[in-house]
Amino acid sequence: MNWVEGIGYLGTALTISASAMSTMIPLRIISLVASAAVITYGLLIGSMPVVLTEAIQIPFNAWRLWQMVRLVRDVETAAEGDLSLDWLKPYGTERAFAAGAALFAKGEEATTMYYVEAGCFRIPEYEIEVRAGGIVGELGLLSPGNRRTASLICTEAGRALEVPYSAVKQLYYQNPEFGFSFLKLTSERLFQSANAPVSVGGDIV
Template sequence: MNWIEAIGYLGTALTISASAMSTMIPLRIISLCASCAVITYGVMIGSIPVVLTECIQIPFNAYRLWEMIKLVRDTETAAAGNLSLEWLAPFGSKRRFGTGETVFRKGDPADELYYVESGVFLIPEVGIEIKRGGIVGELGLLSPGNTRTASLVCMQAGRALRISYSEVKQLYYQNPEFGFYFLKLTSERLFNSVNGSERVAAGDAL
């Protein structure tokens, strides 16, 4: 076996290895390496079809690799809580609220969440303020019977984006960044609700 055949066998081994992988980033990297090896082999033996096939595959694998790396970075940003949600605007309708207006009450049917664009809103049961850039109403999506777990009152006139739960579900499945942020948000809100309830109970006991 000469070195030209060795390159060909290397390309074959890398192609088989890529096909056996289950994680996407290593798979794309190995596929690109396999394509480079096969192209080199094809040039050495003068096979244009082999070279052409691999040259077509390289841009696809490179693009998918870039997508996966970008996805990992975006999900890390989302998990860190630094994700801006201004891109949600096309998925909802805007509504203005006046000072003292009740947006919803505990026990009401829940079919939408709100992204606060301006103003200040308060969850009175736990004393949590929601300001610009915050999301509220998300727990209704997870509660039994889709009912509000707390009330929401506008403390300072502002505007919020209303997003239906059907849109939220689509975003959750289609946009991993939003999915990670949503999971983190609901977890934090649940912990805050528990802590707030404990503070209220302690105050009543006093």
């Protein structure tokens, strides 16, 4: 085996290693290195189809790597700072609610959580108000049977970002670092909720 074949085998080994990885950031990094090795091998043996195939994959892997690194950075910043959840916006749908609108009722099946951007929302069972910057409905993801533990009513017309649990789960499974940081963020908000006044901007129910 000469050194050219060695480069080819290296690219193959790295590709197999990337396929076996379960975490996204290392997977993308190894995939980029594998593509570089395979492209080098393809150029040395004069195989343009090999070069083209790997060259097409590099931008996709680089983009996904950048997304995951940014996500982890933003979540860690939120957990260590003001607990802002602006990083969730790309994964949710902004909805407007009129005063008196009921978002969900206690006992209903829970599939989404809400990040309040404007207006005022009330949790009648606990007499708690949730205003801009508050997150509500997250505990349904953790409750037995995914049932709502309380109701939510809009008392002042406003907007809320509706984030499906499926998006949260997908982010969690894609990157354990995100999962750890998100759990830390949730725990801190739960402690805040336990000591919060009646009118708040960061409760979880």
